[in-house]
Amino acid sequence: MTVPPPIAMLAELTHRCPLSCPYCSNPVALQGRQSELDTATWADAFQQAAELGVLQLHLSGGEPASRPDLVDLTRAAREAGLYTNLITSGIGLTPKRLDALEAVGLDHVQLSLQGTHADLADRIGGYKGGFARKMAVAQEIRDRGIPLTLNAVMHRQNLDDLDRTIEMAVELGARRLEVACVQFHGWATLNRAALLPTREQTEATKRKVAEAEARLRGVLAFDFVPPDYYSDFPKSCMGGWGSTGLNIVPDGKVLPCHAAETIPHLQFDRITDRPLREIWYDSPAFNAYRGTDFLPETCRSCERVGIDFGGCRCQALAIAGDAAATDPVCRKSPDHHRVTALLDEAMRDADGADFTYRVAPR
């Protein structure tokens, strides 16, 4: 098969973060500051990415503002010709720093939202005072006219506030709202009972998003990630493994997706050991699940194989025990009963389920 060049790169600059959200997309084994790549190595990675065909760079973490060199990194990304998105909780973005980021050409900010009011948001983020600081940062972003996306991470404990979330996005002047229902990898799997929404919440969410999307067309664009355990068919994870995006983690390992390290038999190359181009086109990890030939007959004979590529490899491993299996979310999967069992278990244990918060890396 012909491998296309990647479009987007996620740069996890650090795993450090003042928040400790119980669904953090970082791995459960977090990397500390001493293993992080330095400024020059990141700058070189951005240059290589641009030459490889990457158009969109997501500067993320952890909290990317925890990196003292965030402004230098943003400048390097823009000089490489990349469109720069800053994916942040807002904590650590002082007015002075926002001025500096604007001056070096930051294109866009994606601000996370844990909840619509301080009690809820600070409890979920595990950081007292975080909501108030975030709202202040949102106002600073708005005052400068920096394009803003609000990323509302949604789950059982805040989905009933979706209407207010949408209102807030409009009030904050966001052009785009991600209604990102928690996907269950890493930390989130430790909190499934507390986070999995009910079927009723899921149906209401789909209805509300569709209604708001029609009403706010031209004002607020929506990206909706539904809770996939209730879906008939799996999500098109990463648009297909190794087809559109890649991820560099704080110590320089290059992954096909942020959760790929949960697949233990894959070995990931580091940007410090091998050119990014070789890693993308030639490394065994990136070629492991490219295309659809590796999939079972259930998928290969399915009319949706070109739409969802058999779903998420990490989820196939986590639930079905085989990273090459049909994503068990699919109703055609022979392992679908395992998803149903997880749902039943989560609903049974939901009342009184406490969060296991993400811990701070050293």
Place this chain on the structure above:
Amino acid sequence: MSLTIAESDRTCTLAIADSDRPYLPRGVRLKADKVRGGTVLLAPEKAVALDAIGEAILSRVNGQARLGEIIDDLAATYNAPREQIAGDVQVFLQGLRARVFLQVKS
């Protein structure tokens, strides 16, 4: 990279008047794609590969030109019926406007 075109039943609030001056808001820009060729429209966390028609339209969108002038210019340049060009341009720009990739001023 794909482009969603607004459906005709959604266009009531997004229609652009001949006197409107469309523009790409901050954070939306065109870029030559050196690796794949052609031009891409870059927007927050999105990249849209433009075909020749999209490129011809957006290269005339600068916040100064009015929609009517853009259509006149395209009709003259491509020697095509104005009505047909007007329809194509409206559908294309409304699709972008729906996603807030394009805004207009009067």
